[in-house]
Amino acid sequence: MEIINLEGTEETPKVVLDKDNGIFEISGRSLPEDVSAFYGQVLQWLDKYAAAPNPETHFIFKLEYFNTASSKIILDVLSKLEGISGAKVYWYHHDDDEDMEEAGREFSDIVDGVPFEFKTY
Amino acid sequence: MKYVYDLHKIMIANNLILVYEGEFTQEITKSVLAMAERNMDAIGEIANVKRKVFNVMVECLQNIVKHAEDLNEKDEDGLKNNAIFMLGKQVNEYIVTSGNPVRNEVIPNIQGKLEKVNALDKEGLKELYKEIIKNTEISEKSGAGLGFVDMARKSGEKLGFSFEPINDEFSFFTLRVTVPRDNS
Numbered sequence: 119m120e121i122i123n124l125e126g127t128e129e130t131p132k133v134v135l136d137k138d139n140g141i142f143e144i145s146g147r148s149l150p151e152d153v154s155a156f157y158g159q160v161l162q163w164l165d166k167y168a169a170a171p172n173p174e175t176h177f178i179f180k181l182e183y184f185n186t187a188s189s190k191i192i193l194d195v196l197s198k199l200e201g202i203s204g205a206k207v208y209w210y211h212h213d214d215d216e217d218m219e220e221a222g223r224e225f226s227d228i229v230d231g232v233p234f235e236f237k238t239y
Numbered sequence: 240m241k242y243v244y245d246l247h248k249i250m251i252a253n254n255l256i257l258v259y260e261g262e263f264t265q266e267i268t269k270s271v272l273a274m275a276e277r278n279m280d281a282i283g284e285i286a287n288v289k290r291k292v293f294n295v296m297v298e299c300l301q302n303i304v305k306h307a308e309d310l311n312e313k314d315e316d317g318l319k320n321n322a323i324f325m326l327g328k329q330v331n332e333y334i335v336t337s338g339n340p341v342r343n344e345v346i347p348n349i350q351g352k353l354e355k356v357n358a359l360d361k362e363g364l365k366e367l368y369k370e371i372i373k374n375t376e377i378s379e380k381s382g383a384g385l386g387f388v389d390m391a392r393k394s395g396e397k398l399g400f401s402f403e404p405i406n407d408e409f410s411f412f413t414l415r416v417t418v419p420r421d422n423s
């Protein structure tokens with residue numbers, strides 16, 4: 119399966135989606151003006167992946183900041199993971215970033231079909 | 240040239256560390272954010288406060304960019320590039336202020352969202368955030384007021400706002416959001 123590997127910018131996150139190596143990660147900053155344009159490829163990739171997923175999918179979110187427009191589409195990404203058996207979310211936040219931790223906890227409340235593990239960095 | 244000195248004095252008197260007036264785009268949003276970040280870094284602002292100010296600034300600036308498109312496309316009124324953004328720093332708080340023209344007919348909608356947000360406490364805002372995020376399509380341009388909810392949560396204070404009439408069609412919408420500095 120194709121690999122998505124996007125370098126992060128000041129307004130878009132680093133994205134790595136690599137089935138063969140079992141790497142699934144979105145990290146950095148997410149505040150694009152057009153969130154659909156950026157995340158469309160991620161959602162499409164996940165649809166294809168969901169048809170034949172690995173036995174385990176450890177999806178890492180290591181976000182420093184995201185805007186409210188991104189938050190809706192992050193929920194879409196998480197909802198896709200709900201439909202993949204063996205999926206687990208690793209939600210990273212800075213030690214002192216309570217807002218990011220709380221954002222993760224809120225997502226985990228909404229998306230109850232996928233387990234979350236919280237980690238600091 | 241006295242107006243330069245006057246403007247300078249007004250900025251000092253109001254503790255304004257950043258003022259931008261003119262056209263608002265995503266590119267300009269990024270520049271303004273970078274300047275504010277550098278400014279807060281330079282004074283050694285703590286990370287938690289910096290992140291909250293950044294957060295409020297993004298929502299504020301992107302609101303202006305998004306809604307500038309709602310104005311007269313041909314810009315016959317000359318209002319399209321007529322918005323202002325300010326960041327002020329007091330001893331106890333940062334103050335993010337923005338002003339932009341809006342159509343008079345959208346005022347009740349904006350005001351309703353702000354009043355709803357201002358009537359809620361921390362827990363209420365959290366519930367409203369979850370409710371909106373679950374039920375909103377990304378394509379909905381107005382964002383259903385998620386930006387206001389997020390700003391209120393990051394601020395912990397009520398959102399200040401006013402509408403000053405420009406003419407029969409437009410008013411100048413001002414939004415003021417404070418972020419406490421000593422919220423450890």
